[in-house]
Amino acid sequence: MDTAFIRSSYIAAVFRGVKAHYGIGLNDLSIPAALFEEQMALIPFSEASKWFTQLEVLTGEADYMVKIQQYLDISTLEIPGNWFLSAPDLAMCFRRINIGICSFHSGASYYALQSGNILKWCYNNPYAKDRARSHDSLRVAITLFNAIKHFAGTHYTLKKLRLSGPPIKQKETEAIFGCPVSWNAPQTELWIRIDDLLRPSPMDYFSSDTLTTSVSLAQFESYLNMPQPSDLPKVLYQMINYARYYDLPTLLSVANLFGVSRQQLQRRLQKVGFSFTYLSGYILCNQAIKYMQEGKDFAEIAQRLGYANAHSFSRSFTRFRKQTPTQYMSKISRLNKKPL
Known part of the structure; x- marks a missing residue:
């Protein structure tokens, strides 16, 4: 009965993108609107997995995550001061996401592995199963890639990408990341150059407005109520x-x-x-x-x-x-x- 949870705000971007691109709304998946009105609501990851799989059927496209890539941006999370992206450089943003995302998703881990001059940004989620594993891996890879591009620019490409789950539209997926993509990996891995971690923040994200980080007690408590699966x-x-x-x-x-x-x-x-x-x-x-x-x-x-x-x-x-x-x-x- 160990169960992982994910916050509605962390997957809301998927449904905004699907609504905009395909016209498919929450009602089409029998999801109560109130669940996404409360942005810190906790959803069993098994439910999110079910929805990811259903969306492939409803959209008629296995690569629907690719089609809504512009919506999968970590800036949409309800973080005071846009904390993840208001870092002075990519290295700090990298660390903030790896540490802070546990307040939005339990049972999964975000971490770094170094191999020579390559840093592998890793995401491991043992609660994603079967076809949903592909969609979830692609969702997170695009989200992290968009975070990298906030610092490295829109034309940035990865050295390599490893994704979990069965393959989805190889050519279309490789076109997004500009690199070779392999599937059925044990975990998601974005390979980037070590030197790229020093990419500074663009001025529009590193301003006095974005550095406001005060939170109310109720909001602070909401970040802490994430249960561990066991x-x-x-x-x-x-x-x-x-x-x-x-x-x-x-x-x-x-x-x-x-x-x-x-x-x-x-x-x-x-x-x-x-x-x-x-x-x-x-x-x-x-x-x-x-x-x-x-x-x-x-x-x-x-x-x-x-x-x-x-x-x-x-x-x-x-x-x-x-x-x-x-x-x-x-x-x-x-x-x-x-x-x-």
């Missing part, structure tokens, strides 16, 4: 939280997301000392409080959490918090008005 309690929490985008979470719906039976999930919950009813209620209450603090009314909160109506939401919230949502918000308002 951390079962946190994985359970996030899987239930993901399930509520589709409807009120049930033992069966969450078991299906894990690819296990209801009985297997029940045993895992018992192993860590939880009941599904308690855990799902606790999670939904916490999310409700977050929405309340954002100013959403109770009807909208009920809809976003999968409840049939505001009354059902209020009844559930009262059962777990021992006070109604109105009473809870009134208490919070009084605390916020107290002088420091």
Whole structure:
């Protein structure tokens, strides 16, 4: 039941590109719009893999990632001050991405391997399987390549590229990177010259505006809530939280997301000392409080959490918090008005 997660903001560029190029939207994949309205939402990578494979069918083109390459840019991530690209040179950008991307994608690793005067920018994701492995490898390779070109220029070419998964349109793929491309590699590798790491940042990315990096406490906390795949309690929490985008979470719906039976999930919950009813209620209450603090009314909160109506939401919230949502918000308002 170990599960990797990826943030909606990290794959949103794929769906923006597909919508613009092919006219295919979230509805065509039965994806709730609310999932991508919340840019830090955590999505099981198994779900993202399924969507990548479905997009090949819906677009009718195996190389759809190639066709939307201009959208696959790390600058679209919600990072204060465009932190990844506001580095003084490519070397610093390289390090920032390798370190910081773990806040957007768990279970995968980004790192460097040196061979003589060549640096291999590596991406390894053991949770990408079968055909989705090709699409995911190509997605990340294009994203990293676009980051390199922010420093090295639009005409930059790699020395070599190794991609995971079965081959996709060899000629078209090589045309993007300007180098030989091999497939079915154990991991994604972009081969660049060591000297190219010293490429300085262009002025429009290294300015006083882009260096603003202050974040709110709530935003900072959102970067830290990425569970490791083997951390079962946190994985359970996030899987239930993901399930509520589709409807009120049930033992069966969450078991299906894990690819296990209801009985297997029940045993895992018992192993860590939880009941599904308690855990799902606790999670939904916490999310409700977050929405309340954002100013959403109770009807909208009920809809976003999968409840049939505001009354059902209020009844559930009262059962777990021992006070109604109105009473809870009134208490919070009084605390916020107290002088420091």
